[in-house]
Amino acid sequence: MNWRGGDGTPAIYETGGPELYAGTPEDVRVAVAAMTAETKDGLRHEAVPWRKFHHAYGPGDGLPDILTGIGCSDAESADRELLNLWNMICHQGTPSAAGALAVPFLVRLALSHSHHRALLLVGALARRPHLGDGTRAGLLRADTPAGVLNFEPSGYLNAWSVEAARQALTADTDLLLPLLDHTDPAVRAATAYALSAAAAPARDRIKAALCTRFDVEDDLVTRASLVLAIGEVAWTERDADTIARTHAWWRDPTRPAEVRVSAALAWLCLVDDPIPAELDTFFDEEATDRLAALLAPVPWFFDTDREEGLRSVLVQMRNPDDYAWLATC
Template sequence: MKSPAELDAVQWQTLTHAYGPAVDVPDLIRALHQDDDTIVDEAVHELYGNIHHQGTVYPASAPAVPFLAHAARHVPRKRTELLMLLAALADHTPADTESPHWPRGPVAEVCTELCRVLPELLPCLTDAERPVRRAALRVVAAVADLLPAGLRASVEERVGELYAGDAVPAVRADALVVLNRSGREPLPFDSPWSEVRLAAATLAAKRSGPPYPAELVTILAEDGAEPDPGEDDFPWPGADTPESHLTGLLTDDPDAALAVAAHWIDAGDLGSRGSWLAREIAEVWRDREPEVLDLLLAALPHQRDTRSLVHTLDVIGRWVGRLPEPGEELRDTLYDYARTDGETARPALLALVRSRDPRAVDVLLRRPDAEAVRAAATVFPEAGDELTAVIREELSAGATGNAAAALIAALEPLGAPARRARPELVECLRTRRAAVAAARQLGLDGILTGEVSSALREAGRSSDASLRAAAAVARYRLAGDPVPALRTFEELLSAARGPAHRHLGSLQPLGRAAAPLLPLVEPMLTARQAWTRAAAAEAHHGITGSPDDAVPVLAELAGPSPVGLHALKALAVIGRTPEELRPALRAYAFSPRRLLGATPFSEDHEDEELRAAAWRLLTLA
């Protein structure tokens, strides 16, 4: 270890961290020894941000280790945080050490320094404070695979003493994890301590892999139902807290996870652990929605605060539309929550709409919500007159931002009744409230009035490129004259900057009338950005009607990613399935695991769209 008096012996100006030269590091380390807690807290925060920035370490990180170790021993009130910083700096997997670049890397240098000072940190293993002992164990775990034989034996002896005699079961469990990394056998499934049994079962499940043996699942269910009361759920090397590690482990085996989640929920869903695990099952595995929704319905009465209740209702709303026949109990429960006056009413109403319960319309008319209106327009098109009236009223009242955009989007599936909202759309366009959505909907309206023409012409002069594109397309739809639209898109596609793929995506309604733009579109088929290539391929097919240039570009991009999904949907529209894609398409269609995560704030789960696109392409000749 090194004291602050030795800081000037390091040439900090020649070292770097996340923000450049590390000239501020010595002052931050000196600040750790101040009596002012605010100054110390700020110093710790800054060190977490510069010598360890989002999991990355730098040339200045290793030289700081001996000084941080000294501070950990001499600044008791921040000992836990400093030990955890040391563990985070040394974070690596054993496989990392096999890399040819390891010996010269910043992480290797950190680990070398930490191994050197570790003997002086071992007294922290017997600190009077539980969080310190747990943090010290994580420091040991961070370099356990790198310790020389003599030091390893000494460390294992000290850790073994904690496992055998610490008064806190959670510390014993942590010590077991460290010992297991050194090959300790057998695991104590019959320990009198539930924390130790849980750690043992977690370690065994990790080692065995799914499907997990029934005896392990039973231990995980029974001993994992109650969160650690110590409120010091520190991450292990690898950035996983025991809680998140266990959740991730369980979701690798959906049957085990469902059984454990059910037990945790029956035990009171303490800390929302069961409902959180249920959510993860639906996010990771396909076609588990019925079982997950049954669990979430059972978990609703156990939610102890509004935030947890709202979150559970949100998750129900995400998946309830996937049920062929949502059960009466679930719909009645959602209806009861939707009629309340609290924060739970909004997510419950959206879920009720997506459950296709007709009572949702009555609630919605009394208590309009933009997202629920948008969902209802698709689910209940027969209520077009009532929903259009709600949309007009909300837009007239000044709805803005995402709410206005959702209300306007709700008009498209409503057909003829939506035309009555033309005055409100014109006003939104003129006042720039969700103007792009308003311009698009006016174009779909099919009727060109002088007022609409004037508003679109004004929007076409906007500094907002997306609005100019939307207004140009709307004018073409309504007037049939492609010249103004061609002039607009020529300007937008010729610009050196801007979201070219968005403008290309707007060309579809012009069809073959956009032929004069081909000289601008064709070079984009080989653009660096994947989204631009995908949009250019779609536009090229829409303009020429020929799949010859578009299909190879889209086939190359197709895959389980947002742009890959876009490419698959474009191929489905074109009606071509490249033979070389069929093996991948079968994997996308029949994978039991989800291959794409959910998009925030989207009604549709992209993985469901991926599967549907793959199925459609597989059915094409």
């Protein structure tokens, strides 16, 4: 039985499985690696094999026109079109192979037009399908867990698309870092979200830049986003410095509530300790409905539950047995 969603979609079931296509032109990671600086900076869409790779509704060959149109639109129209694009290439939170090819062009849209939604979309494409996972094992996890097979509507292996998007994002890290100092706090928060999903080669530079920005940040949502981004950069290796830093932040009564709560969540994601009684009490006192409403735009909370956000994250972290199924996704 071969299930192929069209040209360029590796068959799920056949001898060798999807790995039969690893390293071939049907591997989107290969296509992203082949994109030159001239292709990306010159917006040379014609040099990209869009048709070989799919989004939720078909081959990706219509995406260049959409991307070009967004770049030529006013802010309100561009925001609307970015939402439509999101529905195509990250449908219901599932990144796509065609979306991975779009990452370098979305980065350049963000640079030239300050589209914070383009940065949020880059961050979403560079993360595994989230499925509302706000658990300690999932909130700050960008990569697909080993052995988990997620497939896109086309039948394409989603882990490859996420890897390719992270690869593209990592290559453009130095372009995005200056946006952490953008005048618009929505751009700063979205930049932190995007950068924190980058792969290992860029993590040291990203962590340093996030910490530098945190020291001067005065916007509530952006401060919370920076804390979670710092935690996410440290998640894979469980960086001891970040564990100590986030622990100190949540226990420091002089810190603002959004910093302390976000730092506590990041710390919980980085350690295996049971939730201390002190921290349980702290959440009851500080994670108020008012704070949850203020932090609703924080990308990690929005990803988990658009309505409940912080509340949903706290429920999942405090009741892990009820959400054990998320570890298999």
